[in-house]
Amino acid sequence: MNYRKYKPETDKDAVYRILNEVGWVHDKKKDKYLNDFLAKGDTLVALINNEAEVMVVSSQGTIRYLQTDLKLSAITGVTASLLARKQGYAGKLTATRIAIDAENGAEMCALGIFDQGYYNKLGFCNGTYEIVASIIPASLDIKRKVKQPNRLTEKDWEKMHENRIIRNRVHGSVTLPSYSTYADIGEENKNIGFGYYDDNGNLTHHLWFQGLGKENGPIWIKWMIYQNLDQLMDLLALLKSFEEQYHCIRMIEPPQIQIQDYIKRPHLYRSITLKSQFNNETRATSFWQIRILNLEKCLSKTHLNCDKFSFNLNLNDPIEKYISEDQSWKGISGEYIITLGNDCKAVKGKDKSLLCMEASVGAFTRMWYGIMPATSLVFSDGLIAENELLNKLDTIFRISKPHTDWEF
Numbered sequence: 277m278n279y280r281k282y283k284p285e286t287d288k289d290a291v292y293r294i295l296n297e298v299g300w301v302h303d304k305k306k307d308k309y310l311n312d313f314l315a316k317g318d319t320l321v322a323l324i325n326n327e328a329e330v331m332v333v334s335s336q337g338t339i340r341y342l343q344t345d346l347k348l349s350a351i352t353g354v355t356a357s358l359l360a361r362k363q364g365y366a367g368k369l370t371a372t373r374i375a376i377d378a379e380n381g382a383e384m385c386a387l388g389i390f391d392q393g394y395y396n397k398l399g400f401c402n403g404t405y406e407i408v409a410s411i412i413p414a415s416l417d418i419k420r421k422v423k424q425p426n427r428l429t430e431k432d433w434e435k436m437h438e439n440r441i442i443r444n445r446v447h448g449s450v451t452l453p454s455y456s457t458y459a460d461i462g463e464e465n466k467n468i469g470f471g472y473y474d475d476n477g478n479l480t481h482h483l484w485f486q487g488l489g490k491e492n493g494p495i496w497i498k499w500m501i502y503q504n505l506d507q508l509m510d511l512l513a514l515l516k517s518f519e520e521q522y523h524c525i526r527m528i529e530p531p532q533i534q535i536q537d538y539i540k541r542p543h544l545y546r547s548i549t550l551k552s553q554f555n556n557e558t559r560a561t562s563f564w565q566i567r568i569l570n571l572e573k574c575l576s577k578t579h580l581n582c583d584k585f586s587f588n589l590n591l592n593d594p595i596e597k598y599i600s601e602d603q604s605w606k607g608i609s610g611e612y613i614i615t616l617g618n619d620c621k622a623v624k625g626k627d628k629s630l631l632c633m634e635a636s637v638g639a640f641t642r643m644w645y646g647i648m649p650a651t652s653l654v655f656s657d658g659l660i661a662e663n664e665l666l667n668k669l670d671t672i673f674r675i676s677k678p679h680t681d682w683e684f
């Protein structure tokens with residue numbers, strides 16, 4: 277595979293052609309993804325006949341494990357032009373991007389999927405179900421009057437980014453660099469935000485949504501940022517204040533609440549809006565995937581509330597065969613001794629006196645992050661271990677489900 281770093285000066289037209297064929301970008305002058313994001317992100321292109329026909333971009337950020345931040349490589353774009361499909365280029369370029377990021381210190385990798393299965397071949401596993409909620413704002417049951425908000429526009433993007441970084445961070449929550457927030461702002465005539473400042477002029481909580489131009493919505497909440505749940509109630513009261521304007525608001529359920537608790541007559545509204553463009557419903561789906569890139573680092577940053585105990589892990593990482601030969605990082609297959617407790621660790625080796633587990637990197641990631649219990653992963657992800665070990669791990673990893681709380 278002939279690949280290299282993206283060069284905006286020479287590759288922009290070819291990459292525009294890819295993104296246009298894919299249906300993501302239709303205006304090469306105005307599009308922020310093409311003009312800003314790809315140039316600032318870590319972008320690779322694969323060349324066919326000396327022209328970029330495949331593009332993969334990653335951004336370096338963080339992902340939280342309980343109270344600790346891990347270094348994250350977020351794959352924020354994978355595209356192949358219509359000329360380059362089904363030749364294996366996209367998979368190889370993605371694996372190579374991941375290998376470079378891992379070599380540069382990334383401990384975890386995350387991405388959004390177009391469908392399940394493709395990235396599993398690179399060691400990724402399904403993340404938590406996220407709830408996509410469609411709500412009639414008039415049905416919101418918020419026991420406070422709306423506070424006067426401030427209008428936010430594109431020129432406030434840096435303040436919004438800073439607010440995103442210091443938001444209420446939950447297990448699994450992601451942060452990405454500021455250029456990512458800038459690219460996500462979207463077109464001025466379709467996107468708008470509102471927020472609240474403290475006495476020192478710092479933005480404390482805000483929301484940003486898409487859907488201007490549609491008289492009654494639906495609107496899509498791109499992000500809702502708060503540092504505590506009291507501030508979230510302010511934002512829900514603000515959304516309720518739009519009830520005469522918008523007939524439907526769509527959002528990913530904010531972490532730490534169950535949105536149905538704040539809706540009057542949820543079943544009635546769902547029933548009477550069943551076939552409407554403003555249908556009131558909640559859908560659950562897993563659309564992001566993650567995987568461990570550096571097992572030793574991830575475990576050294578894991579602190580669990582359990583007695584110390586160890587087991588053998590035979591880890592299988594399928595990514596190796598997709599990585600370009602010139603890269604030194606080849607995945608994390610191997611035999612490890614895993615120690616869990618207040619201070620966890622993973623060291624290379626095997627201790628014959630310990631119980632044993634065989635797992636793919638995806639299965640182990642799902643168990644360790646609390647996405648699915650070990651006993652279930654036996655059937656869904658081919659994890660193998662004795663019942664004694666499975667039952668012990670089920671109890672230890674009974675932790676809160678991760679939510680990325682950042683779309684990418």
Ligand SMILES: CC(C)(COP(=O)(O)OP(=O)(O)OC[C@H]1O[C@@H](n2cnc3c(N)ncnc32)[C@H](O)[C@@H]1OP(=O)(O)O)[C@@H](O)C(=O)NCCC(=O)NCCS
Pocket residue numbers: 298353354355356357360361362363364365366367368388389390391392393394
């Ligand atoms: C996603 C995309 C980059 C994949 O390109 P591609 O050229 O098909 O990818 P590759 O050549 O690397 O892989 C093709 C292989 O993956 C397999 N595959 C595709 N989807 C799969 C799935 N959901 N599960 C398992 N395997 C899958 C194909 O069957 C094929 O297998 P084969 O090699 O045995 O024939 C391309 O379809 C694209 O640009 N789509 C539009 C943009 C997009 O959605 N990007 C992804 C954002 S997450």
